[in-house]
Amino acid sequence: MGNGRKMPLEVVITSDDRLVAEALTHVCRQRGFIARGCDHTDAVPDGQPDVILVDLTEDVSLPSWTARLDPRTRTVALYSAPPTPEQRERVDVWLPLATTVEILLDAVGGAATPAGDLSEFVRSGSNGLDDLTPREQEVLVELLTGDGDPAIGERLGISEHTVRTHVQNILTKLGVNSRAAAASHALREGLLSPVPGHVTR
């Protein structure tokens, strides 16, 4: 078959969260891919998968074996924190956690097509947070605490009024119309992962 792609597509899914790996495997199979999960720390997967789907959320780093993959194997990664330069080099398609299952499956299918135009999916990796100034990002993180403007202003050493201005700009830039929506956007994009189980009382 030369270097033509075999059908159906063979996908290997890796995540340190077994539930996520199994769920992604499930939807890949529904799409008609031959999909299987593999341990995040495992050696290079057997066979010659067309696509590796890596879950890089929750600060997980790229498995070392991805450096030794067959060059024809494409890598699609789910991310929550901005990828490092080294990660950027080894991954073909970046998708934020806020992406949909449909887009993910399209990306996996598209990644395996040599002529596939990946730019569209790479663009969908832009999460809007890059447009925020560092100060606005700080304010956004503070919004997640659920505290009011006075408390946020106090922590950042700025006035309540300035906090409100920052919040307005954040809402405009993210294209959302409430603080809650901005906060949930930030959470989805992994600007801040709440530490599960952190008890304040």
Next chain:
Amino acid sequence: MMARPRIVYADPREVVRGAVVSALGDGDDLDVVASVDSVDRALLQVDRTRPDVVVIAAIFGERLDQVCNGIRRLEIPRPRILVMDGRGSQDTLLAAIEAGADGYAIGAAGLLGLRDAVLALARGESVVPPHMLGPLLRRLIDRRREAAHAAAKLDRLTQREREVLRLLVDGLDQMAVAEELVVSPETVRTHIQRILRKLEVHSRLEAVALVGRTGSADRLEQMVTGRAS
């Protein structure tokens, strides 16, 4: 035979939620009636659909409390609440149980584990991964014991000392306490030193933390106002 349990699934991670819900819905033993990405939408859908089980991703963090309290306040038959934690940690488990969750499932149990946990909750059972149950019980028991010790220590305080401690817990400093009680700052200092000795702590901060940590603030309030009124 029991009807198929109806589920509301809440997880802010769109793609993960989409995949899990799709996989869960593929079986014929449960119905996912709503799939939501935020606390607000979760409460809205729970109110509207009156599910049997609400699954909440632990990634909501401190907002787990908000979801659980919100659900309790709804005027509907109370659904059972399952906290789904990808990584699984004893801290999150304790936080989930304290927030009022009926069950806790970890990612390592996979889709099958999640499905089993949901069905068990729907049957009225409580679910905690067996290997995490021992440490959880120990921590709950420790907490109770600590609260009992704290209560015994509070009993040793005089009424005046309790008043001072309550004001410290409210965040007042020595001067402010003195003003509030109309006594001299030196008198307050003496009270504070006795409080520290009786509570067996070394600083005001530690004293306040002890009251907070053991949930003794209400008891202290009662001791002070109960006798004053």
